[in-house]
Amino acid sequence: MQGDIARAVLDGASVIGLVDGSFETTAAVWHKEILFALAEGVAVLGAASMGALRAAECAQFGMVPVGRIAKAYLHGALDDDAAVALEFGPAELGSPPLTEALVDVEATLERLLEDRLITPLRARAALDHARSLFFKHRTIDALANGDAGFGLLYRENRASQKRLDALELVARLHGTVARRTPPPDGWEFAGSVFWDQALVVARR
Structure with a gap:
């Protein structure tokens, strides 16, 4: 923070x-x-x-x-920026991730393609769908979009870049x-009134 x-x-x-x-x-x-x-x-x-x-x-x-x-x-x-964003669960439960970051979706689809578990056409469709989802809604179930077989493949081969x-x-x-x-070389840090205030807070 x-x-x-x-x-x-x-x-x-x-x-x-x-x-x-x-x-x-x-x-x-x-x-x-x-x-x-x-x-x-x-x-x-x-x-x-x-x-x-x-x-x-x-x-x-x-x-x-x-x-x-x-x-x-x-x-x-x-x-x-949203390509790395996640929605997390409550802190009292350890803040578990509830959604998938787009960069991890891409990594998982790459793994599925490399292992020939899905076709390039299916991977492209899945990636396009993932990109269309708001990051807070990008769960594995939402990614599967009703395709239980794809959801299972995703969970079993999940990759995290x-x-x-x-x-x-x-x-x-x-x-x-x-x-x-x-x-x-080539630059100097420039302070400001706001930065001075931030340092006061940081020193507390």
């Missing part, structure tokens, strides 16, 4: 990995706090979901996009030197 990265920097972090975050019930991680971290010499890597989005947006300032999803956003192959990218980020973090380094 907004302020977490700023707090980590103030607490002395030298390496930060961003994977996911809230964006409706709470304010999302702010670009400004990522830039603050980079300006302080903190290595910031992003992958999978919110991390992939922010990494693509802040790559020119030194944030590192990790994994297939982040690189797709970076190079313009993916441009819809978000998970793969998150694991890649964790591996990269283990290989990142844990010390602050000079920020990239």
